[in-house]
Amino acid sequence: MPETGKFGVIGNAALASHKGYYKGRLFSRINELKPGDTFTVKMKDDEIYDYKVFEKKIVEPTEVSVLDQPKD
Numbered sequence: 001m002p003e004t005g006k007f008g009v010i011g012n013a014a015l016a017s018h019k020g021y022y023k024g025r026l027f028s029r030i031n032e033l034k035p036g037d038t039f040t041v042k043m044k045d046d047e048i049y050d051y052k053v054f055e056k057k058i059v060e061p062t063e064v065s066v067l068d069q070p071k072d
Contacts, residue, residue, distance in 0.1 A: 007049045011069045
C-alpha cells in the first residue's frame with residue numbers, strides 16, 4: 001500500500017494480498033505470527049527487509065488509524 005510507510009524506514013508499512021494468493025503460500029500462515037517471530041519481505045527490485053513482530057492486532061476494516069504514521 002504505497003500511501004503507508006516505506007520499507008526500511010521508521011513507520012507503519014502495510015502489505016495487502018489475498019491469503020494463499022501465490023501458490024498457496026503468500027500470507028497463508030500470517031495468522032500464526034506472534035510477538036518475537038521474524039519474517040522477510042523481498043521486493044521486486046530484490047531489496048530484502050527483515051522484520052520482527054512486536055505486536056499482533058486484529059482490526060475492523062474501518063479502523064484505519066493503524067495506518068497512521070508516527071509523529072516527529
